[in-house]
Amino acid sequence: xxxxxxxxxxxxxxxxxxxxxxxxxxxxxxxxxxxxxxxxxxxxxxxxxxxxxxxxxxxxxxxxxxxxxxxxxxxxxxxxxxxxxxxxxxxxxxxxxxxxxxxxxxxxxxxxxxxxxxxxxxxx
Numbered sequence: 455x456x457x458x459x460x461x462x463x464x465x466x467x468x469x470x471x472x473x474x475x476x477x478x479x480x481x482x483x484x485x486x487x488x489x490x491x492x493x494x495x496x497x498x499x500x501x502x503x504x505x506x507x508x509x510x511x512x513x514x515x516x517x518x519x520x521x522x523x524x525x526x527x528x529x530x531x532x533x534x535x536x537x538x539x540x541x542x543x544x545x546x547x548x549x550x551x552x553x554x555x556x557x558x559x560x561x562x563x564x565x566x567x568x569x570x571x572x573x574x575x576x577x578x
Contacts, residue, residue: 520549 478487498512516537523533524545534545 517549520545524549 478485480488482488494512499509502509520533520537523536524530530542530545534542537545539545
């Protein structure tokens with residue numbers, strides 16, 4: 455990595471290299487985890503205010519994401535992986551009740567199939 459040029463500020467380059475060796479995805483300039491109180495007060499709350507939204511914990515965005523993904527028809531297995539779950543059990547237990555029945559897949563499709571077969575004289 456030493457072949458990359460990071461400008462004239464050697465301290466920033468050293469801190470950048472240090473951050474690359476840390477286990478944190480989001481870290482400060484010296485590789486330590488972010489101070490969540492600082493992020494909440496300086497970034498999160500002002501962003502919500504700018505959008506005209508009432509306060510909600512950042513953690514709640516995970517529930518919003520899962521619900522929107524399910525409503526959009528994303529694969530439950532993929533959503534479960536994004537949420538950090540090893541199976542879809544938790545996903546369906548917690549989030550499925552919030553998904554509107556946009557496709558009417560509530561048993562009525564089977565009823566329609568039976569009605570259609572009766573009208574056309576088909577046997578299933």
